[in-house]
Amino acid sequence: MNPAIFSLIGLVVGAVLQFFFTRHLDSKKHQRELRSKAYSDYLLCVSELANLGHQKNTLEGRQLGAKTADAKSRISLYAGPVVISAFAAFERLGATMNTDEQCDSFIDMVAAMRQDSLGGSSVTNADLQAVVLGVRRDKASS
Template sequence: MATAITALLSILGVLAGALLQHRLSRRSHHESHLLEARNSAYIDFLEAVSLVVAAQRMGNKQREIEQLARLTHAKARICIFGEEHVVRRLATFWAAGATLETEQEILAFTRFCMDIRKSLGIKDKAFLHSEVSQLLFAINPARS
């Protein structure tokens, strides 16, 4: 009788372990796909912004329109897959004008980039904000 109980408990333990492993594996797989979709949306958005600005500066209207469509698609994906604070920063950038022509727009974009870094789990020191602005736009913003 004791052997049967031991065998039953062993089988239940194996089943519980397998179920737990399956559940954790599934969650990890889901989180991995979400992170991949989020990263792709962020990269596509940043690329499209750069290409739109380049097309505008070159006066290439056709290229600008193509990249604006790509930008809109990436923006929609950020709204779906992005973390809340990143979506809020994107909305702030968009509300500021989203042309990267004024200081307010540049600062909003820099904050958006910093929130993307935060969303990806990159822990920055406070001084990096100024360095990112300097690298992107050759300006030194006030800290936010």
């Protein structure tokens, strides 16, 4: 056989493999972006609720509730199993941050989201809690 044919076959096989590999990587990147966007949207809603104190019966409160439900539904679609478990634990505690247990559960959920989005990047839950919730006086005095 002619060596040019082997070169042509190698070129075609290489191009096909590159196409499928690139397509797979683009798909993974898109999934990661959807997941990270859902996480950040949910955390933004939580922050707005905490900082602005919307009442549920106002237009702003209803809009914030709809945005939160949207982010939660996207998390239920795109999140990994560890995040879903952490989120469910937070929801079972009432999805509020009135007690130390609820705050710890929320931070566990945020840490799981962070791990799911970034992979190997890790921080301590205490540092994450200080950044996300601030330093709480009742914990600081203990």
